[in-house]
Amino acid sequence: MIPPILQHSTTPSLRWIVTLRLGLALLATFATAADDPFRPEAGKFPPLEKAHIYRGELVFVDHANRRGSLRVAGTGKFYRNDPHPFAMLPYGIVRYQGAPADLRDIPLGTVLHACGFLPPDPKTSVVPVLPIDSKTKDAGHYRGIGIFPAENHVLLLEDEPSHCLRVGKTWKLKEVDLKDNKGTIIASRVLKADGDGRAYEEEKLTFDAGTRIWRGRERIGVANLVAEGAWPVSGKKSLGGQPVLLGITWRPAPGDGLDGAFTQFHISDIWLDDAALENAAQFQTETHKTFIRSRWMPAWVNAVEYGKFGRATVTATLFGGMDASLYADFQKDVQAQINGTESTLKHAAGHYGPGHVASNGKIIAVTKASGEIPLGSSGIQIQFETDLIIEGIRPTRVVRIRPGIWPKMQLPREEFDNSNIDERFPTPAIFPKY
Template sequence: MKTVILLLAVLGGIFTTAAEEPFRPEAGKFPALEKAHAYRGELVFVDHANRRGSLRVQGNGVFRRNDPQPFAMLPYGMICYHGAPADLRDIPLGTVMHVRAFLPPDPKISAVPVLPVNNKEKDADHRRGVGVAPAENHVLLLEDEPSHCLREGKVWKLKEVDLKNNAGLITARCEAKSGGDGKADEETLNFDAATRIWRGRECLTPEELVAEGAWPASGKKSLGGQGSLLGITWKPTEGGVFTRFHISDIWLDDAAMQRAAHQQTETHKAFIRSRWMPAWVDAVEYGKFGRATVTVTLFGGMDASLYAEFEKDRPVWVNGVENTLKHTEGGTAGPTQMASKGSVRDIAKTPGEPPLGSSGIQIRFETDLITEGIRPTRIIRIRPANWPDVHLPREEYLDSGKFSHEDRFPTPAIFPTY
C-alpha cells in the first residue's frame, strides 16, 4: 500500500510539473494572446533600432521607486500609438503603455536580461510591491491608452474637474463604451496648462476651455460623465501621492481621435515602405541552381493599404533579418543590393480572424537566389519593387557575415543591473 501511495505521489508530481511548465512562444507559431502576461508602465528608455526599451512597471507600491524593467519586442510584436500602427521611435518617453508579453522564446539569444520565470510573483519590497519586475519581457502587444481603449471598446467618462491656474485634477472612470456596469473604479489624474484638448480639428488648452465657460476659472465643476479618450503619461506628483498619472491629451470626440490616428498611420506607412514589410518563412520548395519557391506570412499590425500593394505577378525584393528586424544582408551597400529578387506567384488569406501578430496573408514567390536568411521559421523583410530603394542608417543593419548574437550592436550590457 505504501508503494502505491508513493507511486501516486511521484506521478502526481510529474503531472503537476508538466502542467506548470512555463509557456514560451515557438518559432513559426503565433502565440495566443490569452497566454500573455498583462501589465502597464511608463516608457522610460527606448532603443528603437533594436526594438527594445525599458518600462517602469506599475505595482501596488510607490510607483516612482520602481526600477525600469527592460523589454524586447517579438519579431511579430505590434506597437500601437494613438489608435494606429507605430514604431518605438514614435512614442514619447513618459507615455504609459499597456503590455501583453511572454517569457523569452530562446533565453540564449534574448536581447534583454533574462529573469527568473516567477519574478512577477516576487515582492520587490514593501514600497514597490508584487509584479513590478516581470520575467515576461518579450512583447506581443505594446499600446498606449487610447489604442488600448479603442481595441477593448472602452471610454473614459469624465466626472469632475478641479482647476486652479489652468492646472488641476480630473476625476474619471474607464468603462465599456456600450455602457458601464458600475464596477469600474474612479481615478484621479493630473493635468496642466500643456495638456492638449482635441475637438474635431481644433487643439485647445485648458485656458481656452475656461474662456468658453466649459471649465471653471477656479474650483470644481461636474463634467457629467462626458465620454472621452485620454493620453496618459506620468510626472512627479506633489503632496506625497504614491501613484497618480498625468493627462497629456484629451480627445473629446471621434473626429479628433480619427484625425490623430490618420496622422500616425501615415507616419508608419512611410516608415515601413523604407524598412520593408516584416514576415516569416513558412516553407521553401528548393529547385536547381539556387532557385526556390518560398511561402511567407506577413506580420500583422500594418495599415491595410500596405498589404494591398503586394500583387500577383509583381516583382518583390526579400532580405533576411535578425529577430530585432535589422537587415542582416547588404550592409553598407544597402539592403536591395544583396536581396533576393522574386516574382509573386500567389497571395492567399487564411480563413477566420488571424492571431495577434499575423496578418493572415501568405505570399508565395519564386526566386533564383535563395540565401541562408530565407529558411523555414526565419524572419525576413519583403517589399514590392516599386517601394523606395533607400540606404539605412548604420544602427539599423548588421554587416553580412560579420555578426553574432553575442556581438550584437549594442549589447545587452547597456542595461543596468539593479
C-alpha cells in the same frame, strides 16, 4: 459588439481593432491572463489569452533593436520602481493614438499597456532573462509585487487610447478641480459593452496648462475650456460623466505621498470626440506607412522549396497590425526582394542598402487565410520565386520583403547587421542591474 467610436469610422487603422474578438480584448482588464508563463515557439503566433498583461511608463527606447524599458506599475509606490527592460517580438505590434506605430514614434513618459511572454529563446534574448516567477516576488523598498515580470517579450504594446478602443472602453470625466490652469480630474474607465456604462476603475489624474485638448481637427488648451465656461476659473465643477479618450503619462507631482502624489498619473491629451482621435490616427498611420515602405514588410518563412542552381520558391506569412494599403501592394506577378533579418527585424548586412544582398524575384501567389487570424499575423501568405536564394531565408526565420514599387532606401548603420545575422548591437549588457 463593435465599440461605438468605431462603428462609423472611415479610418482603416481604427477599423483594424475590430478584428480582435472582444472576448480576447477583455483580458486586458486582468493583471495576469494565464496562471502558467508561456514561451512562444518559432514559426507559431502565440495566443493572446496566454499573455501576461501589465502597464507602465516608457522610460527608455532603443528603437533600432525594438526594445526599451517600462517603469511597471505594481502594488507599491510607482515612482520608486526601477525601469524594466522589454523587447518586441518580431511580429509584435505597437499602437499609438489608435494607429500602427514604431517605438520611435512614442514619447518617453507615455503610459503603455503590454501583453508579454517569456523569451522565445533565452540564449538569443536582446534583453535580460529573468526567473519565471519574477512577477510574484516583492521588490522591497516600497516597490511591491509585479514590477519585474519575466514575460518581457511583447506581442502588443499600446497607449491608453489604443487600449480603450481595442477593449471597447472609454473614460468618463466626473469632476475637475482647477487652479491657475492646472489641477486634478476624477475620471472612470467604463466598458461600453455594458448597457449602463458601469465604471470599472476610478482614478484621480493630474493635468496642467501643457495638457493637449483635441476637438475635431482643433487643438485647444485648458485656458480655452475655461474661457468657454466648460471648466471653472478656479475650484471644482462636475463634468457629468463626459465621455472622452485620454492620453496618460507620469510625472513628479507635489505632495508628501499621503495624497497619492507618488502613484498619480498625468493626462497628456484629451480627445473630446471621435473625429479628434480619427484625425490623430490618420496622421500616425501615414507616418507608419512611410516607415514600413523604407524598412520593408516583416514576415517569417513557412517553407522553402529548393530547385537547381540556387533557385527556390519561398512561402512566407506577412506580419500583422499594419494599414491595409501596405498589404495591397503584395500582388501576384509583382517583382520583389527578400532579405534575411534577425529577431529585432534588423536587416542582414547592408553596406549598400538591404537591396544589395537581398534575393530578387517575383511574387507568384498571394493567399488570404479565412477564419480567426492570430494577433501578430496578417493572415496573408505569399509565394516568392527567386533564382538566387540566400542563407537567411529558411523555415521559421524572420525576413523583410519589398514589393518592387516601394523605394530603395539606405539605412543608418544601427539598423542592419554587418554580415553576421546573429550580431546584436549593442548587447543586453546596456541595461543596468538595479
